[in-house]
Amino acid sequence: MIRTCILYRLSLPLKIPMRTAHGDVREKQAILVQLVDCDGIEGWAECVALPEPTYTEECTDTAWTVLVHHLVPRLARWVRSLGRDIDPQHVYESFRDVRGNAMSVAALEMALWDWYAARTNQPLAKLLGAARDRVEVGATIGIMDSDDALIQSVDAAVEQGFRRIKLKIAPGRDRDMIEAVRRRYPDLPMAVDANGSYAQTDAPLLQALDAYHLQFIEQPFPDDDWFDLAELQASLQTPLCLDESVRSAREVKLAVRLGAGRVLNLKAGRLGGFGRLLRVLRASTLAGMSAWVGGMYETGVGRAHGLIAAALPGMRYPTDLGPADRYFEEDVLREPISFAEPGTIRVPDWAGLSDHVDRDAVERFCTATWKASFADF
Template identity: 70%
Template sequence: MIQTCVLHRVSLPLKLPMHTAHGHVREKQAILVQLIDADGIEGWAECVALAEPTYTEECTDTAWVVLTRHLIPRFARWLRQAPQPIHPSRAGEAFDDVRGHLMSRAAVEMAVWDWYAARTGQPLVDLLGGGRDRVEVGATLGMSDSLDLLAEAADAMVEQGFRRVKLKIAPGRDHAPIQAIRTRHPHLAMAADANGSYRPEDLRGLRELDGYNLQFIEQPLPEDDWFDLAELQADLQTPICLDESIRSERELRLAARLGAARVLNVKPGRLGGFGPVLRALRAAEQAGMAAWVGGMYETGIGRVHGLITAALPQMRYATDLGPSHRYFEQDLLKEPIGFAEPGMIEVPRCAGLAERVDRAAVHRFTTATWRADLTSF
């Protein structure tokens, strides 16, 4: 049985700040969940909540409190009562009475899956039903005050082999940058991500983006603006992709019923873990919605789990989870994630992450540690 939980709060500086509609992201703060059983077998996962509560209401500070005071104690009590042997598909039951805090819940749930893979010696990708050996990778470019520099950055991504370029946009900062890249790369797969920054009065400008042959426009309106999203999608040829709006299978079904989107951005942290991801993908498939895996500036630990998710057969578009060197001078894995060939990353076939974690790097970037004997709760 799992006996110990260790939380490592880490902070890794990004090589280049990312400018989005929410502001600048300059470092990746994360909480690593490490579970250890009586035989020393470990499971690892990453809570991907950002430093500021701008993407969702969760942030690193709140996640630390929720994990230490609420989720880990509940998980410990659930472990004592759960049927043995434990199967990770039931781990979410430990938090049935908790509202929200999906990224915190996901970190524990995914650590259980990772531990189970190590315990049974089965690659996690096989346990989840993945079917790809390699996945396509796209690059995301932040907003820039210089169109020339932005176009040059897109040139560099194309030269490195990235299969899609996704551009962060906001009202008044959309047509010109998209056109600057599209003019130079007429056949490049492109997408735009607004992070919910547009409002109903901006819809005309969004409709004009139809002429750029984008794969999708991601989260153009605020997460709960369902009726305007449905109206916009009805008027657009370009598919709307929903990110922040979809935190559960129920919201996915609402989006499908209203016709508010045709594409789903899958982030295991936002959805609450691997189990909820699998349920959401089944619902998306039934609704005829495409899916792909987005990113949260994950360290290598969260990146591996995201790439395993991107290997699932329902994924149609390139993932945002690029090589580690794009983001960090040093990552938290012994072997950083890199291209197997230009624009393609090999899906990790690991039975748990423990053997891949660089313990010295975790120690270097750790700002706080919390350890609990789960048998004491």
């Protein structure tokens, strides 16, 4: 029986601030969840909410509040009602009446899966059905002030062996910049991500990007701009990739019916956990869409879980989840996630993360903790 939940609020400096259409991310704020059962077996996971509510409506502050006041109490009551017989496949029962807050729900759901892997001594990757022991990795490059700086970053990523380059774009930093990279690297697998920063009136500019044979154009319009996304996709050869737009299998259906995109960027954090990611992946595979796993600048805990998701059958393109040293001087895993060979990372085959979390590092980066005994709910 799980007895305790501890939340750690962390702040890790990023080596290089990442600029997207949403603004700059200078430090990684994360919430780590640790579940502990009566035998001392642990489950770990990361809430991927960003410091500002700019990606979805969730942010670190709201996630902390929702976890403390609403989700952990529900999980505790559910666990207590079950006794010893806890199956993570059914954990959504405990959050049935909760609307939204997918990143906060995901943190608990994934911690429960992580605990279950440790409890049953099975690799989490195997429990979830991962099909590969290593995955290909692409590099995401933030918006740079100058094309020279951008080219330098692309050169470095190509040199390091990344299998795809994804450029963040926003109005004013798009076509010329893409052209400069394409001219230098005519055959490089390349994609762009606008984080919803364009409007329907920008359609001609986005149509012109067909000339650069991109793997996809990610989230050109805001998440709920379905009809404009569909109209744009109909006028493009390049597939549109949906990230912020897709929160459940329902939006996959919507995307297919409307023809609003052909590729999905799936993140267990955004979707509400592994169970919901598997559901969305099934729906998108059946619909003939291509899927892959994006990143949220995760610490090692979220990174390890994301790599497992990236190894599921049906994930087609390289993941954005690169080696930890691309982002952090120091991470929270004993052995940081790194390349197995240039451009690929070994999928963690661990029975949960608890033996791999560096407790001293967690303490060092920790700015707040909260501990709850399940007996109190």
